[in-house]
Amino acid sequence: xxxxxxxxxxxxxxxxPFVEALENYKKEGLAAFHTPGHKLGIAAPTTLxxxxxxxxxxxxxxxxxxxxxxxxxxxxxxxQDLAAQLYGAEQTWFSIxxxxxxxxxxxxxxxxxxxTIIIPREAHRSVMGGLLLSGARxxxxxGRFDERWGVPLGTTVAEVKATLAAHPEAKALVLVNPxxxxxxxxxQAIIExxxxxxxxxxxxxxxxxxxxxxxxxxxxxxxxxADVVAQSTHKLIGSLTQTSMLHCQGSMVNWRRLTQxxxxxxxxxxxxxxxxxxxxxxQQMATEGSTLVSHAEKLAYKLRQSLxxxxxxxxxxxxxxxxxxxxxxxxxxxxxKELGLTGSEAELLLRKEGIEVELVxxxxxxxxxxxxxxxxxxxRLIGAVQQIAHMTVAVKGGPVTNAVKDVALNSTKxxxxxxxxxxxxxxxxxxxxxxxTEAIGHVAGETISYYPPGIPFLAVGERITPAVVEYIRERxxxxxxxxxxxxxxxxxxxxxxxxx
Numbered sequence: 001x002x003x004x005x006x007x008x009x010x011x012x013x014x015x016x017p018f019v020e021a022l023e024n025y026k027k028e029g030l031a032a033f034h035t036p037g038h039k040l041g042i043a044a045p046t047t048l049x050x051x052x053x054x055x056x057x058x059x060x061x062x063x064x065x066x067x068x069x070x071x072x073x074x075x076x077x078x079x080q081d082l083a084a085q086l087y088g089a090e091q092t093w094f095s096i097x098x099x100x101x102x103x104x105x106x107x108x109x110x111x112x113x114x115x116t117i118i119i120p121r122e123a124h125r126s127v128m129g130g131l132l133l134s135g136a137r138x139x140x141x142x143g144r145f146d147e148r149w150g151v152p153l154g155t156t157v158a159e160v161k162a163t164l165a166a167h168p169e170a171k172a173l174v175l176v177n178p179x180x181x182x183x184x185x186x187x188q189a190i191i192e193x194x195x196x197x198x199x200x201x202x203x204x205x206x207x208x209x210x211x212x213x214x215x216x217x218x219x220x221x222x223x224x225x226a227d228v229v230a231q232s233t234h235k236l237i238g239s240l241t242q243t244s245m246l247h248c249q250g251s252m253v254n255w256r257r258l259t260q261x262x263x264x265x266x267x268x269x270x271x272x273x274x275x276x277x278x279x280x281x282x283q284q285m286a287t288e289g290s291t292l293v294s295h296a297e298k299l300a301y302k303l304r305q306s307l308x309x310x311x312x313x314x315x316x317x318x319x320x321x322x323x324x325x326x327x328x329x330x331x332x333x334x335x336x337k338e339l340g341l342t343g344s345e346a347e348l349l350l351r352k353e354g355i356e357v358e359l360v361x362x363x364x365x366x367x368x369x370x371x372x373x374x375x376x377x378x379x380r381l382i383g384a385v386q387q388i389a390h391m392t393v394a395v396k397g398g399p400v401t402n403a404v405k406d407v408a409l410n411s412t413k414x415x416x417x418x419x420x421x422x423x424x425x426x427x428x429x430x431x432x433x434x435x436x437t438e439a440i441g442h443v444a445g446e447t448i449s450y451y452p453p454g455i456p457f458l459a460v461g462e463r464i465t466p467a468v469v470e471y472i473r474e475r476x477x478x479x480x481x482x483x484x485x486x487x488x489x490x491x492x493x494x495x496x497x498x499x500x
Contacts (some may be wrong), residue, residue, distance in 0.1 A: 016079070087231075097242070097266055102230035156186070172439040187226070202463050210371070296371050313335065434495055
């Protein structure tokens with residue numbers, strides 16, 4: 001039980017202050033002469049009524065009787081304070097613009113034009129947005145890459161030490177932990193190194209809102225001492241898509257500055273249903289989180305064990321990767337290499353069996369096991385993979401160990417960036433479009449990624465190297481469509497005029 005802001009009202013983690021305020025407001029039955037135009041659902045489109053009928057009266061405009069996302073002082077602040085208490089933060093902000101806005105917030109809130117910020121090569125495209133908005137200059141951690149499985153393994157303590165020594169002017173360090181594949185770095189040791197140098201540590205924990213509630217999951221970023229942490233509450237636990245939380249602790253960050261940037265990057269017309277879902281998800285995890293996440297862990301282990309005995313299918317465990325620190329076993333990589341199938345081919349076959357996956361790369365797909373999974377969903381996935389393996393072996397006469405399609409094993413390894421201009425400097429330069437065949441040596445005028453996972457392989461202001469062009473060719477051969485470029489075929493590419 002927690003006393004909120006010296007009020008006489010005490011709140012516990014079982015309470016949902018924002019949700020309860022919405023319920024009470026609805027009961028008042030006030031005539032609505034405010035936005036939104038559908039007026040409590042009365043004039044909502046017919047299909048929208050079918051989809052969301054009972055929820056529409058909660059779709060309100062900015063009602064100051066219900067608190068303000070930009071300067072919360074009442075029930076919304078109470079809800080955020082309860083979330084901070086649950087996760088071990090000193091302050092928490094809710095987001096209805098996803099984790100993208102929060103990653104941009106923590107970058108803009110800690111560095112400015114010309115400041116050096118160290119970021120991992122596998123950072124999400126939202127980090128590029130933060131660089132563009134802040135004007136900061138990126139220095140990249142190359143990290144490690146597992147050639148067999150085609151996945152990034154993250155940075156190391158030694159690499160961070162060396163990078164900080166080479167760039168003593170750095171003000172902040174961005175880390176991704178755990179990454180899309182559930183691979184975690186030695187976060188606590190890295191944070192200690194950074195803090196000794198007076199460097200603020202910002203963690204993209206988009207895939208980690210469930211971590212504090214598991215039995216064998218990597219440690220959360222806050223428990224490791226991170227200063228600011230962005231979490232996608234919707235990705236692996238129960239809030240609605242587009243909702244996230246930003247957590248902060250310690251004295252190294254100006255909290256008010258973060259609030260000011262948060263105000264800039266959040267809608268001035270926040271959706272109250274989205275905000276309420278964050279309050280609900282927090283309460284659910286506080287009261288049931290350990291049970292729910294532990295069950296998801298058990299289902300993930302069952303899935304792994306069942307898939308690993310299917311001929312031609314490989315599912316790596318922690319020991320199969322090259323010296324990783326920790327691993328979230330609820331992220332399950334299913335590799336079809338021995339069957340001679342690319343990830344794209346496997347995805348299409350899985351969809352025919354009624355399965356939709358999270359991510360497709362070289363020879364594998366990635367599936368996420370969450371609190372929403374059941375024995376039935378796990379069995380359905382196991383049966384689909386068994387069927388694909390059986391059909392493939394029947395056609396080819398056995399696992400294909402030496403006749404794998406001609407796809408580069410390192411096709412998912414990102415090219416090493418060569419920064420010429422900060423993303424912000426590059427963004428405002430005159431641009432021209434040239435054929436990709438003539439682009440080597442030019443400076444990129446576009447930030448381009450393949451989504452998911454949304455990791456840019458080229459950012460505005462970076463030189464287009466032979467490795468960049470080779471990466472594009474490899475991805476084109478696999479049939480991937482790029483995101484962020486004007487020409488989706490990447491026959492042509494935008495470059496900055498007169499800079500080589």
